[in-house]
Amino acid sequence: MMIKLLTLAILxxxxxxxxxGRWPWELLQGDPRAANEARARxxxxIGPQAGYDEVIEAHRRLLQKVHPDRGGSNEAVHxxxxxxxxxxxxxxxRRGT
Incomplete structure (x- = not known):
């Protein structure tokens, strides 16, 4: 009985x-690109609807806080x-598609 279940799971x-095109455990993890984008935002x-100008402005503000010249670190800048x-x-x- 156990061998049948194991064989069924493998199949x-x-x-x-x-x-x-993906293993079952990969499907359960979700889309890693979406998670990376959410971490970046x-x-x-910034929110998901932010455009080019908002991204640039938010980056500029963050660099003012984390730049090594202001007590931040190179890692934070990277x-x-x-x-x-x-x-x-x-x-x-998104513009290209």
Missing amino acids: ASLACKLLA NLLG EANAARDLLLARLAD
């Missing part, structure tokens, strides 16, 4: 991978830059 996992303190770059790339992708 179901393989079918999911073949049909959906949270870091910059995180802010990465968040800005990600969101600007998403905006460009």
